[in-house]
Amino acid sequence: MRPVLEVEDLHVHFPTSRGPVKAVDGVSFALQPGERLGLIGESGSGKSTIALAIMRLIKPPGSIAGGRILLAGTDLLQLDEEAARQRRLAEVALVTQGAMNALNPVIRIRHQLLDGMEAHGVQLSKREAKEQLAALLDSVGLRPEVADLYPHQLSGGMKQRVCIATAISLNPKVIIADEPTSALDVVVQRRVMQTLRTAQEHLGAAVILIGHDMGLMAQFADRVAVMRAGQIVEINDVREIFARPQHPYTRLLMDSLPSLDQRDSLLRSGPPARPAAEMTTP
Ligand SMILES: Nc1ncnc2c1ncn2[C@@H]1O[C@H](COP(=O)(O)OP(=O)(O)OP(=O)(O)O)[C@@H](O)[C@H]1O
Numbered sequence: 001m002r003p004v005l006e007v008e009d010l011h012v013h014f015p016t017s018r019g020p021v022k023a024v025d026g027v028s029f030a031l032q033p034g035e036r037l038g039l040i041g042e043s044g045s046g047k048s049t050i051a052l053a054i055m056r057l058i059k060p061p062g063s064i065a066g067g068r069i070l071l072a073g074t075d076l077l078q079l080d081e082e083a084a085r086q087r088r089l090a091e092v093a094l095v096t097q098g099a100m101n102a103l104n105p106v107i108r109i110r111h112q113l114l115d116g117m118e119a120h121g122v123q124l125s126k127r128e129a130k131e132q133l134a135a136l137l138d139s140v141g142l143r144p145e146v147a148d149l150y151p152h153q154l155s156g157g158m159k160q161r162v163c164i165a166t167a168i169s170l171n172p173k174v175i176i177a178d179e180p181t182s183a184l185d186v187v188v189q190r191r192v193m194q195t196l197r198t199a200q201e202h203l204g205a206a207v208i209l210i211g212h213d214m215g216l217m218a219q220f221a222d223r224v225a226v227m228r229a230g231q232i233v234e235i236n237d238v239r240e241i242f243a244r245p246q247h248p249y250t251r252l253l254m255d256s257l258p259s260l261d262q263r264d265s266l267l268r269s270g271p272p273a274r275p276a277a278e279m280t281t282p
């Protein structure tokens with residue numbers, strides 16, 4: 001199958017008084033349709049910079065110094081800014097840790113979702129809009145009534161679900177989730193990740209999940225790429241990474257963790273009863 005996204009020898013530089021910081025230093029990987037790729041590595045290793053480069057959101061004086069980013073075969077870096085923006089807006093969605101705080105406080109959830117769709121040429125009658133909204137909210141485990149609320153009336157987990165709904169509303173082929181749950185408590189974190197996974201499977205979208213939490217990676221990812229100092233030092237099937245880490249740095253990461261079995265038993269303790277106030281569906 002043709003990969004939905006191919007990153008080839010990507011370089012991203014930020015100039016500093018001491019010379020350029022090579023934030024991304026020759027990264028290559030391919031993402032198959034529907035695949036879940038985890039991207040882990042220490043702070044500053046270049047994970048978010050890869051996400052921003054794919055979105056063409058690197059701000060000057062930073063720049064993409066080389067490489068190719070192929071989206072279903074088209075090199076995004078060869079398109080002009082506007083064409084690339086249109087292309088990736090429709091096909092690649094980004095959900096970040098801060099996304100939920102970027103919801104406009106004076107706009108009801110209904111319009112946060114519909115405005116984005118309308119801005120991309122989706123035209124809906126009143127009835128269609130209502131049905132689509134309900135389906136979209138349902139796909140992220142929220143009740144239809146949530147459409148009438150303002151962001152401040154939602155919990156953090158609910159807001160992040162709205163952000164996932166926004167991300168999937170345009171049927172992207174790729175969802176990049178950059179630490180989407182790190183601002184949430186662990187119980188809500190697990191539910192939101194489950195939501196992301198269900199929505200992703202429903203859409204058949206591929207996901208790049210960026211994070212530090214190997215437990216979350218073990219649960220979510222099919223493959224894991226380990227980054228260090230702007231480079232991918234190892235990329236492999238998640239089971240292989242856990243069972244037989246090849247690179248010394250990956251081993252170091254694994255040594256600091258409980259084993260998968262221990263981890264499973266930790267994770268299976270089950271969530272506590274759901275607060276009645278959360279307007280989420282099972
Ligand atoms: N706007 C910028 N100007 C200068 N340097 C930058 C800029 N953005 C990122 N960098 C540098 O690029 C490198 C990679 O940063 P990046 O944010 O991609 O790391 P990360 O892996 O996402 O880290 P974290 O896990 O903390 O989110 C770091 O050395 C960082 O200092």
Ligand SMILES: [Mg+2]
Nearest residue numbers: 047048049178
């Ligand atoms: Mg980051």
